[in-house]
Amino acid sequence: MRRALVAGALWLAAARLAAPASALLFRDVTREAGIVFEHHSAPEKKYIVESMSGGVALLDFDNDGLVDIYLVDSLTVDTARDPNASHSALYRNLGGGRFRDVADAAGVAHPGWGMGVCAADVDGDGWPDLYVTALGANHLYHNNHDGTFTDIAERAGVAGGGWSTGCGFADYDRDGNLDLFVSRYVQLDLAHLPEFGKGKTCEYRGIPVQCGPRGLAGESDLLFHNDGNGRFTELGRQAGVSDPAGYFGLGVAWFDANGDGWPDLYVADDSTPSLLYLNQKDGTFKEVAFPMGVAVSEDGGEQGGMGLAVGDYDNGGRFSLFKTNFSEEYNDLYRNEGDHFSDVSFRSRTAASSLPYVGWGTAFFDYDNDGLLDILVVNGHVYPQLDVAQRGASAGYRQRKLLYHNRGDGTFDEVAAQFGPVLMEERVSRGLAVGDLDNDGRLDVVVNDLDGGAQVLHNELAEAGHWLEVTLRGKGRMTDAIGAVVKLRAGRLNMMRLVQSGTSYLSQEDMRRHFGLGAATRAEALEVVWPDGSVTRRENVAADQRLEIRQP
Amino acid sequence: MMRRVRRARHGLACLLLGPALAAQSPPDPGRALDTAIAAAEASLRAGEWEAATRSYRSALFEGWLLLAQRDAAEGRAESSRAAFDRAAAVAADDAGRTRLRELREAPRSALAGLTLAQRQDLGARARAAVARSYLNLGVMQAQARQFARAAELLAEAAEADPDFPQVQYSLGVARFNAQQYVAAVAPLSRALATRPADAELRRMLATAYLNDGRYAEAAELLRDDPRREADASLQYAYGLALARSDRPAEAEAVFKSLLARHGDSAELSVVLGQAQAQRGDFEAASVALSRALALKPDVAEAHATLGEIQLKQGRLAEAEAEFRAELAARPDDLKTRHNLATALELEGQSEEAIDLLRSVLAAKPDFADARYLLGKILLARGEAAAAVEQLETARRLTPDAANVRYQLGLAYQKLGRGEQAEREFQAFRELKDKRRSGP
Secondary structure, X not given: OOOOOOOOHHHHHHHHHOOOOOOOXXXXXXXXXXXXXXXXXXXXXXXXXXXXXXOEEEEOOOOOOOOEEEEOOOOOOOOOOOHHHOOOEEEEEEEOOEEXXXXXXXXXXXXXXXXXXXXXXXXXXXOOEEXXXXXXXXXXXXXXXXXXXXXXXXXXXXXXXXXXXXXXXXXXXOOOOOEEEEEEOEOOOHHHOOOOOOOHHHEEOOEEOOOOOOOOOEOOOEEEEEOOOOOEEEOHHHHOOOOOOOOEEEEEEEEOOOOOOXXXXXXXXXOOOOEEEEEOOOOOEEEOHHHHOOOOOOOOOOOEOOOEEEEOOOOOOOOEEEEOOOOOOOOEEEEEOOOOEEEOOOOOOOOHHHOOOOEEEEEEEOOOOOOXXXXXXXXXXXXXXXXXXXXXXXXXXXXXXXXXXXXXXXXXXXXXXXHOOOOOOOEOEEEEEEEOOOOOOOOEEEEEEOOEEOEEEEEOOOOOOEEEEEEEEOOOOOOOXXXXXXXXXXXXXXXXXXXXXXXXXXXXXXXXXXXXXXXXXXXXXXXXXXXXXXXXXXXXXXXXXXXXXXXO | OOOOOOOOOOOOOOOOOOHHHHOOOOOHHHHHHHHHHHHHHHHHXXXXXXXXXXXXXXXXXXXXXXXXXHHHHOOOHHHHHXXXXXXXXXXXXXXXXXXXXXXXXXXXXXXXXXXXXXXXXXXXXHHHHHHHHXXXXXXXXXXXXXHHHHHHHHHHHHHHOOOOXXXXXXXXXXXXXXXXXXXXXXXXXXXXXXXXXXXXHHHHHHHXXXXXXXXXXXXXXXXXXXXXXOOHHHHHHHHHHHXXXXXXXXXXXXXXXXXXXXXXXXXXXXXXXXXXXXXXXXXXXXHHHHHHXXXXXXXXXXXXXXXXXXXXXXXXXXXXXXXHHHHHHOOOOHHHHHHHHHHHHHHOOHHHHHHHHHHHHHHOOOOHHHHHHHHHHHHHOOOHHHHHHHHHHHHHHOOXXXXXXXXXXXXXXXXXXXXXXXXXXXXXXXXXXXXXHOO
């Protein structure tokens, strides 16, 4: 699958000024890959709980060097009593572009009313485990090293309850064990659901629609501290991250927001201010979203926060934030200025084009390997009734994707239409995960749609730059090195990437860190800052290879 | 944006004493008052307005003197002083002023022989005469089409006796015709309560409501008006009331029926387009607004609404073009400049946006939205101190604007004024919570 590389400084300069004019970037290979998963959802979406699933995870569950795909399915109000009515899929990557669903054999097919997913080697045995959020009890699928998993959520104390959505693992207290944060959405009793179309918060442009989240009671969030003995203790309130106000929590991102080396936590909230918790290094957090400028829109709008991406898009040495929102709001690009964030959404030219769309899954990723992080957003409305109502500035129920090409000057061009119909196809998407499915150095995309089939988009860009993919092996129980930062210098490019558990919208990206190098055929310097603060350095690393670095 | 709708009416009539009442023989202290009233109304009947005016002013003088003396006799010194002052203001000549001075010095003596009941009766008659005098003076001004002056005089009448016959009606009509729509609402409402079948009065009140921003009440009054369907201006007013009371679908139907009956009209196409945009049908709205521009290329409202539609859809360059066209149609309009500055700011053209906003604020320093936008732009450019200056002014002008509190909080934060920042963020949260729990 290797393609010819077009190298040279002249090409790189051109790539930074304008988006590539190539006709083919992604090819939809879903069917030929053998992916037949279809997410279940009630057609009319009479209840909000039928609109919010589901996530997708990219992980190498069998440690064969090929990234596999887990797609979360959900129930409906009508099928709520039958867990077998939904069927989540675990597609084992067979190589050669083929996948096979092994979810039943693996024991991960029926998480009930599934919502999201995040991955991590929770017990440090070298095998990735899966955490699946749900309406009702969540699931911690422990990897048995033989292609099967065992749900140990209850035993481990992480089953939670209520309506969980986002999740992410991180070692917030640096004790060498991965802890777990779970966001929750609204308090929902299936026996007493808010009646469709009845009430002020159950109308949209004068037509009856599902109720919520406004008008419904919000749910608090959960922080499970890993006690190191196979058990977790819920410490959200003590740590100051429980969200007692009950904002409507969705996307979760652990990242170092203030550059002090400790993992902070950002939660995208729907229709309420989002939350940024700064790690106080003593087991507690301080919520600072307002003073840091990441709580609301520039004009103080409480946006419908959904998915999150964290990345150093301007190669400035700090992790910025991208958040997807509801239509007629705009997607936020918050640039990290060190001691605060600036809302540069309009200045970066990522905001205006997002206004018609309800954004969900998103990722910073370098699709053309030019050394600059681009942005992908998948969209889809929540009200099927929209197609018979007046839409205002919104696109219809089914919506296209948005692809932003990074120009290298702090601005982006929205270029989806330049790459043929694949990204322009109107769908009702939710989860999104990016990873290199075929190990060819170009990043592929997997999307979980609310209605209908999933989508696997294979990156076939001919004129992509050089690349490097780094797999980190942490020491002790932190085998995934979640929270580690990989920094790389190649020519004029200074990049950094973060290893994250829980990304995008209720999803999990490929944890291997990918760098586009543009014309550079080697990285002069590569540095890993491990979660415990220790540093490993490499020099003169050749391009176009997958590299594994173990923590000493 | 609000289109003022008015229907001039000035058919007010003076209130005249019947012959029997005029011939009554008053007790001595009120004789001069009754004489003045009788003279005024005789002059009115004869069409001698100047003489009538003089006599009514005499009546006012006498009436205020009586009230002053009555109040003095009953120990209400402050009220008595005020009545004497009012009398002084309408004293016609030196003789009157001399008499007034003498009475001021011995105010109780003139009414010394009257019983309490007689004084009360005299006071009531004096107050009625004052109200009557102001009423008829006001009506005469209205008949001379001096509506603002008429409204002042009628307000005096209403203050002297709010229940005096026709006073609320006359005051409402005068204010209405003086285009004091907001002030007209209260007297017209009171008048309508006493004459609910008066269709013209309902229409006036509806129009006053419309201009006062009380659209739902305006729509309610016009809903069952029997003449509405046949009267284009009433129908138009009804459509506006519906649109602005968040009933755009009904408004759209009204405007469509007007267009069907009266043919192409740029003005009607604009309001139709606005109602369609409000309903979320941007496509139909764009068609209607484009039609308006085809009929009349410089209809600023059409450009403004098209600009807003483009802005909401994220088509910034198109929005900018519409706002520039709007500005060309009304170069001095401050809201238009603000609209253009909004689009420019989102496009990153902050220099021109700042210039526009400074020009707006030079003309109208209390334009809170312009202050806010200027502050926001300055903050984004790193000029936090200058931003604070603008945003603090905006906060003073609109303390309940959550966006202002948020941006001001960010600006304080940037200046290291953390406590002030937190106060603003807290105010923001409280405003949002209040809005969430509100109706």
